[in-house]
Amino acid sequence: MKKVILLFIVFSIIFTFYSFASVSYFLPVKNFKTYLTSAFGEYRPSMTKSVSHFHMGVDFSTAYRSGVPIAAVTDGYIEKIDIDDDDIYGYTVYIRHDDGYLSVYAHLSKFGDNLSYLFESLKKEFGKNRIEIFFSPNEIRVKKGEIIGFSGQTGEALAPHCHLEIRDTQKNIAINPLNFLSDFVTAPKGDIRILGLRINGREVSIADKIHYFTGSLVNMEINATLKTDRNSLGLYKIELYMDGVLVYQILFDEISFDDFEAADVLFGRNSNASNYWYKLYSPETLSVVKLNKLPIEFPSESAVKIVVEDFWGRSKELKFRLLRR
Ligand SMILES: [Zn+2]
Structure with a gap:
């Protein structure tokens, strides 16, 4: 097993008051x-x-380029850096902000100037081992917009880009970073597409207005995406209505780290990084499933509506009748 080097770099703690303006x-x-x-x-x-x-x-995007400056999203201090080529995140900077949230910048090629000397000397000393370095609060203050590293593709990245996470470490959740960036990330050009529907594991035509089932339970899955002029993005909200009543809702606002490896509970087969089959049923409790009131026994006939929505409120819906054979 790989050796993990943990370093606690403790300097004098500077007591300063910072404003908590949101x-x-x-x-x-x-x-x-x-x-x-x-x-x-x-x-x-x-x-x-x-x-x-x-x-x-x-x-x-960093246009597939390494070395593009990556900056702190708001004021805070560097809490930790990870140096590991074999981890999902690669070289990573963690910044604790004055509002309490932690921001995470992954897949970096190198660190900012204030950390590069430390990085070089630790790399020399510990080589390819995983190195986690913890700093004391407020020791390395960073300002909003200050460069903390440079884009790269260390860890599990197919091309150089910037991966940003916002975490609430007390609740052990990741929060959708777009909630904090709404001034800058406007709706990309594109449209929401509903590409497929499965009823109890079998793909059916989305053009059909009636779908049949047998038995008492109906597991539905919807294949949908936000198709922009550049890529396919995952959606923000997926809702299932039966006879006008909302019975199932997926919302990508917060994800618990307890669910990190539970993606297969939510996503159906043939899902990949740009193709998403959202299961509209879950045998397990998941942080992204905000409502799960599917009937224990489905009625012999019902009007179904599935609504898919992106972060910017654009939506598309699929309506059909569901009949027991
Ligand atoms: Zn990412």
Whole structure:
């Protein structure tokens, strides 16, 4: 097993008061025309370094380039850095903000100037071991927009980009970072597409207005995406209505780290990093399933409506009648 080096760098603690004003965060990709390349909560299939999991943050384009400056989204201090080529996150900076949240910047190629000397010397000393370095509160203060590292593809990244997470460590959850970046990340050009429907595991035509089932339970799955001019993004809200009543709701606002590896509970087969089959049933409690009131026995006839929505409130719906054979 790989050796993990934990370092606690303790300097003098500076007692300073910082304001707790709740302000919008800055984009983490600095001086660069960036855009969203992955949404919060997308499916990530198992790869060499990981099992299948939820995407706990958002990704921003660096035009496939390493070395693009990555900046602190708001004021705070560096709480920790990770140096590990073999982890999902790669080289990572963790910043504790004055509002209490932790921001995480992953897949970096290198760290900011104030950390580069430390990085070089630790790399020399510990080589390829995983190194986690913890700093004392407020020792390394960073300002909103200050460069803390440079884009790269360390860890599990297919191309250089910026992965940003916002965590509430007390609740052990990741929060959708777009909630903090609404001033900067406007709705991308594109449209929501409903691409497929499965009823009890069998794919049916989305053009059909009547679907049949046997037995008492109906497990539905919907294949949908936000197709932009550049990529396919995961959706924000998926709702199932039966006879006008909301019975099931998935919302990608917060994901518990307890659910990190439970992505296969929510996503159906053939899901991948850009194709999402959302299961509209769950045998388990999941933090993203906000409502689960499916009938124990489905009525012999019902009017079904599935509504899929992106973060910016654009939606599309699929309506059909569900009949017991
Ligand atoms: Zn990412």
